[in-house]
């Protein structure tokens with residue numbers, strides 16, 4: 001299947017099924033339930049399977065097909081890209097690192113919308129300095145026993161599984177110079193005894209993330225992703241995915257919301273110069289992201305250069321929602337209609353675009369060191 | 379041209395530039411630039427990238443605009459871009475001039491215009507001015523230029539701006555790893571690193587927009603490329619200058635020549651801010667933003 005055939009066929013299907021695909025209720029619970037419905041419909045019709053390898057239930061073909069599917073669903077307002085694109089972040093990692101039988105069993109559940117997965121990386125004392133994580137996994141006869149805590153784990157309250165980074169090296173290794181070595185990635189069932197999930201209220205009004213506590217949680221050895229001690233490689237493999245197809249979907253969302261803004265803003269409120277500047281920022285980000293997707297399509301290994309994409313997303317998203325807040329200032333500040341609440345929530349959420357997935361500063365550190373080869377920092 | 383041909387053409391352009399120094403017209407003559415352009419407009423991609431990289435000036439922009447407007451490019455035919463009333467050095471020697479004013483253009487004999495070689499901000503650029511640009515009405519019936527003609531010019535300039543941004547970043551990067559202060563290369567300081575990182579972010583977005591313009595040449599992609607490349611080049615210039623500091627402020631250091639060229643190129647065929655404002659205006663008027671870049 002080529003993108004040129006996929007695009008019109010998918011567009012026609014989306015138009016035909018728009019009724020079932022359009023969300024009707026507000027709130028995160030409803031959005032999650034609707035996401036499952038959309039994925040299920042798209043999976044059964046085949047769309048959700050294109051671009052994924054056959055050995056995990058896919059139909060093969062280029063990742064561009066996944067890029068376009070997420071773009072088309074987002075552009076029509078059928079899904080919210082943040083919750084949709086977690087698939088793009090976590091499924092490739094399973095495909096690259098899980099035992100083949102495990103990937104074949106699990107990935108289809110994620111694609112079909114039967115399950116939600118979460119990403120357990122950050123901890124209370126481990127944000128930017130990810131490699132210093134301390135959530136501990138100790139070897140047992142049958143696998144691992146996990147103790148510790150994760151935080152800001154998006155969608156953990158809905159998740160059946162978690163891609164979890166643990167420290168399997170000695171605890172001191174968390175502070176050593178080779179702290180990257182003692183980390184192991186596990187694929188954990190969220191209904192395992194000993195896991196407690198506590199949703200956290202966020203400033204944008206949706207309990208998007210959670211604290212997750214692990215108290216003597218047993219994980220079978222078959223659930224190790226990659227080899228013991230290879231967890232850093234798993235994390236590094238995952239991050240470029242987070243900054244490719246998933247970002248392309250987010251670009252479609254930004255484009256749509258700018259379009260919504262110029263449709264909805266009362267006459268006379270928008271300045272041509274400001275709208276032009278945001279249009280330009282979004283276009284610049286999308287042009288860059290498009291290049292990255294074409295490199296992925298060509299089979300190139302993505303790496304640190306995707307930090308440029310993430311940095312451009314931060315600039316584009318915040319410039320758009322700065323314009324929203326400046327234009328619809330009364331609506332954002334005082335409005336309580338569902339539309340106003342949505343603009344407000346998205347404005348607030350846009351502040352996180354330079355925090356999650358590696359902060360803006362961390363991206364610039366990576367760019368300086370890895371792309372510009374500036375040597376060590378003082 | 380495919381990637382291989384483009385690379386080969388680029389190499390021959392660099393060699394020609396080396397033989398002839400700053401006046402790139404001679405080098406272009408030697409590599410048969412106008413024939414290459416007639417053969418395949420993407421030859422301009424290599425020419426303008428090399429101009430940006432090596433800080434060269436030429437009359438290639440005249441050829442690009444003439445070709446796109448359906449006139450055979452020739453050293454005897456120059457282009458005058460109004461309302462600035464500016465053109466390349468070819469204005470001084472050509473026999474006829476295509477005067478461009480927005481979407482209108484008219485060809486006039488050169489000796490009907492009063493020419494002045496501009497020193498101004500970019501004295502090395504060979505820029506030439508026409509004193510008192512005649513109104514189109516006074517020049518008689520002209521022709522209507524298509525959006526595609528202006529787009530070809532904008533994309534060429536965008537290509538040069540993106541390459542100029544890359545070159546300024548490279549100057550600043552090289553300086554940062556070399557220059558020692560407080561016992562360390564200044565590249566070790568996070569404030570310096572982040573300026574350079576921001577420069578690379580801007581450069582990469584300009585390059586991506588220029589690539590998209592060449593891949594899918596439309597008036598919209600070309601206008602976006604010029605707006606993004608113009609803003610990005612200014613961003614890189616600002617950061618690079620700060621990192622180069624005193625050394626970069628001297629006239630021996632090449633930085634200032636790139637900065638000068640950026641500021642002048644931004645003025646041709648619409649500044650970055652004018653172009654993006656015009657796109658914003660259209661979006662507001664039609665209550666819709668233009669279709670997205672397709673994957």
Ligand SMILES: Cc1cc2nc3c(=O)[nH]c(=O)nc-3n(C[C@H](O)[C@H](O)[C@H](O)COP(=O)(O)OP(=O)(O)OC[C@H]3O[C@@H](n4cnc5c(N)ncnc54)[C@H](O)[C@@H]3O)c2cc1C
Nearest residue numbers: 119120121122127128152153154352355356357358359361
């Ligand atoms: C909406 C949202 C969703 C999230 N979802 C998930 C998830 O699903 N899974 C998960 O594991 N995590 C998730 N996170 C956590 C996220 O990855 C972290 O917040 C992020 O890595 C930053 O860590 P921190 O908040 O501890 O900030 P810190 O690391 O404490 O940083 C604080 C500030 O200092 C700056 N700083 C830190 N180190 C440096 C440095 N070396 N140089 C320059 N500046 C520096 C940072 O840029 C930042 O501005 C989410 C966060 C948010 C906001």
